[in-house]
Amino acid sequence: MEKNYEVLKHYLQSEKQAGNMKKRHSVPQMHRDEDQIVISYPNEEVCKERVVIRQKYKNVPIPNHRHEYIELSFMMEGELSVQIEGKEIRMKSGDICLMNRNVSHSSERATDDIWMFNILMTADFFDTIFMYLFSEDKYISNYIINSLYSESKKKNYIFYHLPEGSFEEKVMEQLICEYFLEEQKNIGKITACLLLLFTEISRAVGAEDEAVITQKSIKIQKEVIEYLKKNYRNATLNSVAKELCFHPNYLSALLKMDGNRGFKDILFDIRMAEASNLLCKTDRKIEEISSEIGYANEGYFYKCFKQKYGESPDNYRKKHKNLNKRQ
Numbered sequence: 001m002e003k004n005y006e007v008l009k010h011y012l013q014s015e016k017q018a019g020n021m022k023k024r025h026s027v028p029q030m031h032r033d034e035d036q037i038v039i040s041y042p043n044e045e046v047c048k049e050r051v052v053i054r055q056k057y058k059n060v061p062i063p064n065h066r067h068e069y070i071e072l073s074f075m076m077e078g079e080l081s082v083q084i085e086g087k088e089i090r091m092k093s094g095d096i097c098l099m100n101r102n103v104s105h106s107s108e109r110a111t112d113d114i115w116m117f118n119i120l121m122t123a124d125f126f127d128t129i130f131m132y133l134f135s136e137d138k139y140i141s142n143y144i145i146n147s148l149y150s151e152s153k154k155k156n157y158i159f160y161h162l163p164e165g166s167f168e169e170k171v172m173e174q175l176i177c178e179y180f181l182e183e184q185k186n187i188g189k190i191t192a193c194l195l196l197l198f199t200e201i202s203r204a205v206g207a208e209d210e211a212v213i214t215q216k217s218i219k220i221q222k223e224v225i226e227y228l229k230k231n232y233r234n235a236t237l238n239s240v241a242k243e244l245c246f247h248p249n250y251l252s253a254l255l256k257m258d259g260n261r262g263f264k265d266i267l268f269d270i271r272m273a274e275a276s277n278l279l280c281k282t283d284r285k286i287e288e289i290s291s292e293i294g295y296a297n298e299g300y301f302y303k304c305f306k307q308k309y310g311e312s313p314d315n316y317r318k319k320h321k322n323l324n325k326r327q
Contacts, residue, residue, distance in 0.1 A: 003177035050125040053179040056116035064106040070121045073097045078114030082107040099157040168200040217257045233294040237263045272308040279317040
């Protein structure tokens, strides 16, 4: 069967499909937060399927709301005003808007001539797609990655137009048709289409200057080092990423950029430096020092210390204490 927008419209307009559409979507729990914004989560359907595509409800105004999943809105045909974080945007045919989690948004009533679709993705599904982009982008300069991943607590959205007849428009057509027109939709094809779509959008929008990316990486490395100097004992990549408001995979990739040290290497060096300091300036037992810097296993600490300094903690302490006496 040929799959294109006209076939899709005919399919969705049928009375049989209209009845199925009502049964397909579960009604999410709704309540309002302290700012009177409607919150619609958890959504059982989205959580289970991980990616869900919905045709926009028609003749129903959508109130200001937010949710715990990522939303990609696509205007296939028509024109509609939407409000995103208080800013009005007029979406026209071919426009898309990618919204991060908890971005507040609303829209006016969609008339019968409007064909708009919302692609809803859980955070873990979205992460799966972008881990591929990390491996292909030497400078982590991908526009979407920087916009949505660099500060996870910041509410972000991206607006873009798919040029008529462009490759990315054809990918979007395949994506939506695969979801609605196939009895057994292929999640692999849907994922591949999203990856292609986001890659092309990033190329079209443009990457940040490499010098800017490098400068950003250096700044982040300094922040990580300063944090680890104070929290080296129990620090993990996830805990540091959460504290500094980064996605763990994004932070890890930035630290390794241009062949720089990764998170484990930085933490290792800071712990060893502190161990050296305690061995030379205190009489604390090596067992205590091992525990103090984050190593529960004393034997493993000995192994790590010798790897760094080429000798055991005992010999290192004796040598440096003797040097201090001579001085």
